[in-house]
Amino acid sequence: MIRPKSSETDPTDEPTTVEEASDRLADAWSCDSLQITAAPDFVGKQIGRYSIKRIVGSGGHGVVYLAHDQTLDRDVALKIPRPEVLLNDDRRRRFDDEARTAARLDHPAIVKVYEAELTGAIPYIASAFCTGTSLARWIGEQGKQCDCLDSAFFMNQLALAVQYAHEQGVVHRDLKPGNVLLATNEEGDFAKDSLRSFEPRLTDFGLARLAENCVEDTRSSLVVGTPLYMSPEQASDQRTDVGPASDIFSLGAILYHLLTGAPPFEAETYFAVLTRVREGKATPIADIRPDVDRDLATICMKCLQNDPRDRYASCKDLADDLHRYANGESILARPLNAWQSVLRWSRQKARIGEATGAMILISITRAVFGLISLGMIHFASGFSLTDTELSEVLLAHAMITAPTEAWLIWVSRMNYKRKLPNYLYWITWVFILAWGLTVLLIGAGVIQAPLWYQRSPGARAMVFSIIGMLFAAQAVCWYVADWNRTQEFANQRRHQVGASWGKLSSLAAAVVIFSATLIYKYAAPTAKHFDGPTNAISLDGKNDCLTIQSVGFGESEPFTLEAWVRADDSRKAIVVQHGPVAIGTVATSNGNRFHMELAQPNDEILLLDTVANFKNGQWVHLAITYDQSSLVCFINGEPQTIDISIYEDTESGSVRHEDSLPTPLKLRDIWPGAMTFIGSNHDSTQPTGYFFAGQIGEVRLSRSVFYREPFVPSPTLSKNKDTAFLFHLNNQNDSHFIDETGQFIAEVER
Template identity: 35%
Template sequence: MAGRPPSHNSKRIFPAVANPSPEQPDSDSREDARNPPADLSLAERRLVARLDRLWRSESETTLSEERRSIGPYQIIRTVGHGAFGVVFQAIDPRLNRDVAVKVPRPEVLVCYEKLQRFADEAQTAARLDHPGIVPVYAAELAGPTPYIASAFCSGPDLAAWLETHPAANRSCEEVVRFLLPIVQAVAYAHSQGVVHRDIKPSNIMLTALDPAANGDRLGDYAPRLTDFGLAKLTDAPLASSRSSWILGTPTYMAPEQLLPQWGAVGEKADIFALGAMLWELIVGEPPRADQTYSDIIAQLLSEAEALPPLPRADVPQDLRSIVHACVAKDPNERYRSVDRLVQDLEAFLAGERVSVRRSGWFDAFRRWASQPRRPQQICFFAIAQNLVMMIWMIAASLLSWTSLYHGVDPAAVSLQMVSIGLSYNLVTAFLCWLRLYGHKWATTAALVLTILAADLVPILVLTGVMDTFPDMYRDLPYFNATNHVLILLLGLSQTFLFSVSLFADYQQSRREGAGSKLAQ
């Protein structure tokens, strides 16, 4: 929201309006220009496109002498630009070292939310000190042109490298060995209370380990994670973290970043992104490469997995299990923490057994039962089933008065049928209706009622422990057994369905509980 004043607990030091000189270059937190953020309006997207063309042509020319400095840094060249700015390679003359300087674009400077995001990146990255994370050296957030100065990585980003290097020549061990430092860096960030939320190849910078190497193998580079512009501080208030926004790159976004029914965005969103990147490094092309937002949403609403199985036939089963445990649609089915993922990747490289192995049909059933929409689907089915049964019971009682049941007391038939239909079927349908409107306790009540009325009573009758309307079945005893077997089958089916609904509610409470811990 442009022009929104800072909140009372914010410690920002931005000017009210910051209009940079047209001679000063602008920068970004390395947002990939091919994937502009989802919160940009159509007008902003067009402006970004025009600025991209302007700065792309500018980056191909030599900067004039008066435009070579940003703060104390001397600009050498433009190395990247995106939806929020441009990244420059510069020299710090005081220490005689290369640095990467980021400066927000003009439209970012007049939008408080976007400028706040730029400051968040500086403050978040500055608290992290890990060899797998690009360090921040300095930041100026109060001047007319805010900037962030960080370590300069001499190589390309991983996305650019992957475009020119197919996956056919990459072994699975090489991929895991390359990605392991990034996974360790994410685990460290989580231990410091930072969730990245936008892990993707374009945010992985490569530094050549050997300048003499040709750079055709992943092993020729040391990867480092950058761009914490969308990061979430787990100890920050929920309102200041903008967690409700749809942020990130769709190709690598977890289901909960697109659909709130899958839970709050937390550490497991980073696990999904790491798995999606591992999937891409193995396969050679990005997951969801040809899908639109609508395609992705439709897939998440279906029963299909978030990502397809790995198509390469030579991928070991342990590595397939690791990828599957990262990119599971349900956050509860993913690794509990990135530390667990680190341990399994190290075990894979050592030839040891990994902790995640798919057990077949049971895992498939658990995933089916955990779907967020499962309770609503069960309620619709149970309402229809119980209403049909109630109508059948009442119709049977009416038929008894037409002498179709010869030798049977019509009053006894009507009493049994109406009592079952009204006291069980109608009440159960009403409880399911309450559950559709969010009353989760109604599922427990329906399950208890089903066990008592439709499971326990028929079993007691069939085993001879108790009699029901003995005069009614004096001449037709087999009909007594048949009737109660049908009631028992109905009860067992509804007991199963209500149990599944309770399990789905439990899984959803786990997802929401993880989000509550994140927001505290």
């Protein structure tokens, strides 16, 4: 670099000749520490063939003069950079690039460049002189919000100009009101102070990459690409992603300013503006100015989407929509739907920490719930864990649950710190989904549950469904915690894996839907509601029951046992105990299930529980039909799916799960003098009985398979040729009831 001789001149003094000004620029260019406080004043001087008339504008980049081209006899705008802009070769090269870039463009709405001097001591760019003011100054002078239709027409022209530049391979990168000049519109008769009376003239191409210091202090800074109008990708310094979509964002910011009277991302400091721009938190136009047409607001907000993929595909598409709006036609842009809004929200970087915290909280909750839920076995069935089962439970939690949750907590923290390898992220994703599906299948009974859950299908379904839902929620959190998703302006490689993410997201959604289905299936009552009998006997669930002497039961003879009941609470209780057969209820989280126990000749007890349940406080008709080839359970006349278990040893409490009933199905023979109980499985002298709390209205035993197809139960049961006994119970008789066949008496015990 050539260094001119040092000068004794005070750098703050104004030069008196063009030669002195030229030397001053050269000195500034070569001096590393010189502090420039004022640009040289060339008014009244001659630079080349241009005579300088006056200053028409100045900023951090340079000074624009009105000059006269003496050769072609025309006025031009002569732009001369400030000395500090030319302190290094890189910035000098960028000034040269601006001249070459603008010279390529020839469009009515773009200020035309005539000539540029790039090699002399005083570089300049000579362009067409626009007699009007800038859009920024016009907005400041008006001091009011612009008319919607005027704004649409004006921005349509500006968008077409930017589209032309894009077609020539030029991205402005610094679109703002200060870089839009106003020329008088000669084609229409519009109000003098309206925006329609002007046409846009776009200027200042190429200097957008010089933005550095402050928001609006153009006197002393080198800011280009003012943060108030720049796109999030520019504010995030993602230079490789700054393209045509960035200009579309800036056009939207200008339109927003015209409509609302303020830029979309105003803040008190430079960095506060950058933060708001990066987060894309523009106040909805309707909140500031409710009278703005919804279609025009939609067009503006589509330009201001944080993700470039959510904006218009091109400035032409934007101009076309503005044209449609101005002509009263339907626009193509539409507000984000609920799903798009959720995705946009989930891509914000703040979600990473929130999703990580949720991941850790879910793991801790699931580990604690896995232990607490064991109490549901006792609550739902009345059984307690044996010592062997308790040891197995603790071992399973120590060997499976604890390591699983510890792993998920560790990978969550590593991912939050951005230290998790990509392959581990994907392994964790598959791991969560696999576990979620596994526990849901256990809840549905497709995969066999651990032994301690087999004897309580209600607890099993509820516990594993909830755990499956927690895994599904964790899968969603893990998806949100992906750092790549927060890179709003992803590179091409990430775009290519977008389809895979979509498929995995769909799978996670399927897990959630499947979980909700299981919860509904197992927790929500499915039995139809019917009006029960008008009379019934009330039992307190403590000591009340009825006993019937010597009904008798032939080995494996067919029968139908049924009763109308209304339970007051959720508990294991026996409604009718007849010979080797007991029918009753077992508790669920939302009422009761139909529970049956059948004693077999080998002393094993068959435990049956319906999948469906019914609410407390409602009348329900329970029925079981049996012969050696089949057994069917009915709730309110609907055949039911049942869970099957075998109670092998009453002393140890050993239970095994079965997929089907034994064939042939034989029941134990009972001696003819055995008692039948209503409301319990023992009389009131034995406190270990499962007493029923609620009302029982009708009880009938038939010595045949009375029901084979779905039916509508009658509130009042009637006698038939196979009826063994039929009792119509009520609260009016406190001593005994005689069955309708006249053969048996039910003694009331309280």
